Amino acid sequence: MDAPDALPPPADPVDAAAYWFARDHGGLMTAGERLRFEAWLHADPAHAQAYREMQETWGIARATPDHALRFLLRPPQAPRPARRRLAWALGAAACAAVVACVIVPGAAPVLFEDRYATARGELRTVLLPDQSRITLNTATQARVRYTATERHVVMDTGEIMFEVAPDAAKPFIVETQAGSVRVTGTRFDVRFEDGVLAVAVESGSVELRTGPWWNRQRAALVRGQGLRVSGRDEPLHVDAMDVSSLTAWRQGKAVFTDTPLEAVAREMNRYREHPIRVAGALRGLRIAGVFDVADTSAFLRVLPTLAPLRVVPQADGSVDLVAR
Secondary structure, eight states: OOOTTOOOOOSSHHHHHHHHHHHHHTTOOOHHHHHHHHHHHHHOHHHHHHHHHHHHHHGGGTTSOHHHHHHHHOOOSOOOHHHHHHHHHHHHHHHHHHHHHHHTTOSSOEEEEEEEEOOTTOOEEEEOTTSOEEEEOTTOEEEEEEESSOEEEEEEEEEEEEEOOOOTTSOEEEEETTEEEEESSOEEEEEEETTEEEEEEEESEEEEEESOGGGOEEEEEETTEEEEESSTTSOOOOEEOOHHHHTGGGGTEEEEEEEEHHHHHHHHHTTOSSOEEEOGGGTTOEEEEEEETTOHHHHHHHHHHHSSEEEEEOTTSOEEEEEO
16 A cells, blocks of 8 residues: 555656655655556666666665665655645755765766867867767857766856767766756757757757756757747747757858847857947847858948948957947
8 A cells, every 4th residue: 555645756767766766765665656666667668777777876875874765755744735745845855965965976887078168269079989979169168978878968058069979778968057958869959058048959859858857847849949948947938940040150150130239249249258239229220141250350340331330449359339
């Protein structure tokens, strides 16, 4: 018979594996739950793989006493639903904190690990050990780690075009503070700046995930689609995207079509040491054109021919765009 306060396991295989593992190793799994666990384990190969990975990860924490897990995962005593959900959320957070403390060294063998960065205005292409290719745009910082079970990239800031070599046994995961992208083989662009995550798919498909397991959101994207998300609780909306224009930076270009001048200047500023500022009256002025991101001075020279404005250089190297 199940415990009356036991919550149903999450739908996501990784989260469900953590749930079942914690119930089992915390001494909380009832006979009825064990039957449901065995059924879940054999229902999908992804379930078995996720549980194996959880066992491997926990290997480093064998010295952790069971009573620690029992304390963290004990069902709340108060039967009120609202408090029950909050208690489980806090318990999950606490459990994650314990795992983070004991698993920092990493139980799964790390096969490859490196850090990559670009300066402002620099582009860099890196061929990874599995023949996946990453192209870093300006001012980007990322960490890459390969294990026996996954290929993992943490993007701290910037933009990367990913060309992922297919490998169904080792998913390729891109993690940012606003969400993660999971694929097995495809080409897609990820941009993460100022807390805003933007994803665009050139070929294949990807899955975007945001939020904790008790409030997780997912969105599936295919070729020619993208989305932007600025917070883990923000609804996900998939839109059609001109991916070639969005990723023209790979050829050293920035493409604008009926784009407000303020947004144009903000994009070109990514490649400049000193900013371009736009006077308030000009910010909504629409601009179209293709410009060289490696030569932003050329952009400034041609701009007065496209719009009724003056370019006013400042002593510190910055530039003001003002109305004529």
